[in-house]
Amino acid sequence: MSSFQGDESLSQFHVSTKRISLKGKYITLSKVGSVRIKLHRQMQGAIKTCTVIAKNGWYYVCLSCEIETQTRATGKRIGVDLGLKHLAITSDGNFHDAPKYLRKSERQLKKLQRIVSRRKKGSNRRKKVVALLAKKHEYIANQRRNNAHQVSRQLINHYDLIAFEDLKITNMVKNHHLAKSIADVGWSQLVQFTAYKAESAGKRVVLVEPRNTSQQCSNCDEMVKKTLAVRTHRCPSCGIECNRDVNAAKNILKRASQQLSNVS
Ligand SMILES: [Zn+2]
Structure with missing residues (x-):
């Protein structure tokens, strides 16, 4: 649960990318279990790293993924x-x-x-x-x-x-x-x-x-x-x-x- 402090607080730690799964509004992390999340962007490709960040009373799960780029030339x-x-x-x-x-x-x-x-x-x-x-x-x-x-x-x-x-x-x-x-x-x-x-x-x-x-x-x-x-x-x-x-x-x-x- 989040704790409140007046000053800006920040801490972060890496989580193993094994067994991470994202289903609907829940993410499952190893050793943590299933947590309800607010998804900011749809996931694409394979997860490469996972970092949990605690900042100002919010928790963030930051996933970096590897995707093939498919941007076409437009000539413009x-x-x-x-x-x-x-x-x-x-x-x-x-x-x-x-x-x-x-x-x-x-x-x-x-x-x-x-x-x-x-x-x-x-x-x-x-x-x-x-x-x-x-x-x-x-x-x-x-x-x-x-x-x-x-x-x-x-x-x-x-x-x-x-x-x-x-x-x-x-x-x-x-x-x-x-x-x-x-x-x-x-x-x-x-x-x-x-x-x-x-x-x-x-x-x-x-x-x-x-x-x-x-x-x-x-x-x-x-x-x-x-x-x-x-x-x-x-x-x-x-x-x-x-x-x-x-x-x-x-x-x-x-x-x-x-x-x-x-x-x-
Ligand atoms: Zn002119």
Whole structure:
């Protein structure tokens, strides 16, 4: 059973993969027996390792499996702009938002934070809510990670080349205006997950120079200065009009293609 502590607690141990079985909502582990679980993803392939992790009052069984990759080439390329309102905006006009369940959890988190600040320091009533808060943080981190897995999987399945801004440079540029560490975590997760999935699927991730991706016209390269509040790109030079972030995503794809043709 889970125990509650105010501080973050973490421990983990490996379990033999022999005799592991997964049936419906139950997993059977050797020496532990049958335990009810919440399955986050359908299992595929053969189980290679099994780790049990206890963190902030939750127990996780982490199974790694070996599967044959079956991702087909599609002949398509995509540019991805990473944003605050939408996690990812693609050059073909798709918006990947944070899912509704995540927004709901974030609202619940804020509520808990308010309760903590109302309660008296050192009191048991406060300690109880602090433990709940740690648990909620953990829960949201998992939901976010899951979402990044889903979006990266979609990108890998549909495109052969995926272009992102180089975050090492972007962070310096963007954080100057908007210090949002949460968004940063989401962005680097998405890029990381896409990159490693690309490797095993024989696909390609290209990182490009982020400077002026939102200012430059993706159609004619003209510089069209705009503040963050301007959400539509309107080019006086070629007349094109499109969403600001889609324009940026198109520039990201364009730069990746140029980068590749320069190499070969
Ligand atoms: Zn233009």
